[in-house]
Amino acid sequence: MRYQTTAIHGGRGDDSGKGAVNYPIYLSSTFQQDNMTEFKEFVYSRGNNPTRASVEELVADLEGAEHALAYATGMAATSNVFELFQKGDKILLNNNVYGGTWRFVSNLFQRRGISYEIVDDFNTYDFAGVTPDVKAVFLETPSNPLLEVTDIRRVSREAKERGILVIVDNTFMTSYFQRPLELGADIVVYSATKYYAGHSDILAGLTVLHDDELYNKLRFFRNTTGGVLSPFDSFLLQRGIKTLPLRLDKHQSNALSIAQFLSDHEAVEQVFYPGLKGDKGYELQRKQASGDGGVLSFLFREKAYDMETFVENLHFFGFTVSLGGVESLICRPATMTHESYAKELQEKIGIRQNLLRLAVGIEDSEDLIEDLRQAFEKAKK
Ligand SMILES: Cc1ncc(COP(=O)(O)O)c(C=O)c1O
Known part of the structure; x- marks a missing residue:
């Protein structure tokens, strides 16, 4: 089988x-x-x-x-x-x-x-x-x-x-x-x-x-x-x-579309996703895994955009911890999933305050991208 x-x-x-x-x-x-x-x-x-x-x-x-x-x-x-x-x-x-x-x-x-x-x-x-x-x-x-x-x-x-x-x-x-x-x-x-x-x-x-x-x-x-x-x-x-493979394929294709969208957006400093060609883990990931998954993180450019306004204006990304469910979620690791790390250690390893993590769900990717786009527009300073 x-x-x-x-x-x-x-x-x-x-x-x-x-x-x-x-x-x-x-x-x-x-x-x-x-x-x-x-x-x-x-x-x-x-x-x-x-x-x-x-x-x-x-x-x-x-x-x-x-x-x-x-x-x-x-x-x-x-x-x-x-x-x-x-x-x-x-x-x-x-x-x-x-x-x-x-x-x-x-x-x-x-x-x-x-x-x-x-x-x-x-x-x-x-x-x-x-x-x-x-x-x-x-x-x-x-x-x-x-x-x-x-x-x-x-x-x-x-x-x-x-x-x-x-x-x-x-x-x-x-x-x-x-x-x-x-x-x-x-x-x-x-x-x-x-x-x-x-x-x-x-x-x-x-x-x-x-x-x-x-x-x-x-x-x-x-x-x-x-x-x-x-x-x-x-x-x-x-x-x-029973539906794990189906879901993961969709999580992953949505995540890649979003990673590409974020990489081109001026509100984003850097995207972390091994499925992106420029990512430092890209080659190695291809050697040991058959996919890149549905989670990605990015650094938010706070000088030009307001992070709180962005997050609060998202409709389809629930602001909370966790990942892997059918719905999309967004969280700030430094104050949420990774708050157990001391501040200095967070800084040292790169878990910055302006790092946001997306757990991309299996909704229609165009709706997700539209949602991100409109929230960025509202957040522009
Ligand atoms: C990579 C990873 N390992 C382990 C855990 C812990 O799992 P649980 O919350 O089911 O106890 C989590 C939870 O977020 C996780 O993301």
Whole structure:
């Protein structure tokens, strides 16, 4: 089965004997056992639930992976992976990651005795200098919010030689556009709240991997800490995945049209989108992914245009955090998604106050461009 067919026919088939075309929602916290010695596949829903198992199998199949685990949120997935590390370990991460991930690293690592190093550019980073305490690389590519592209093959090769795990947050791409495991990564993390679920209605997280030992550890930690995806949300996630390829194609073509429009507009200083020919990640993105996604950021020229007037006059771009839903959204990372970064660090890595991030939806691109154009006109000083 190819990707789109798996998206629709993957996961578990109805096992109730009733012929339902959608896998049922098993709203049961616990499952009766037939005898006292041998337990069945499902015992208690924190450990395993049929509806969750169905979507996990689907996600693993889509990525050609051995295993997938579903969580209550993307941060529950990321936290679950961070449980693999302990006192004395060190993690390398790229310099712009989702603000919630940064909040975890900059607050909870210290309490756990884990250290970290922020790497400005993994594409040129000299791995020969890493110390033996480095146990993992955590990266996002394209990154949030600056859409920087990291060479997953290079990082994985260098890391593997040194026994370092590579963890990729693939939220912006999904397995439809990019498969980090095929490029050498060990664990892929997702906020499935975004494109996988696709309708801004649920929170969900995923991890995807091949390795049995790591999988058993993650499963044990998840059962212990409890951040599992509910049966109802598992159903909604599986439903969302059925249209993932269709939606992503449209998100992406809309995003490219908007990126091109913004690049030519005098209210815009710079556009960050790897699908734009002039973007510094353009070539690399073509080598490791089959698409560029639906998120882009741009620097607003505040000297000539008023940013507040612009944002407040948009009709189709909701001013809020998040991405990956069918509707378009706009946010200011410095005060919203990435407010957990200290001001100086934001400045240093380029998350400026006049940076706006667009999560481009699947509306008609001409309506979206018209909307941006009229808001810029109103905002002209
Ligand atoms: C790249 C990325 N990773 C992880 C997360 C966290 O996911 P969640 O909000 O589902 O906990 C987000 C949320 O915005 C994100 O954008």
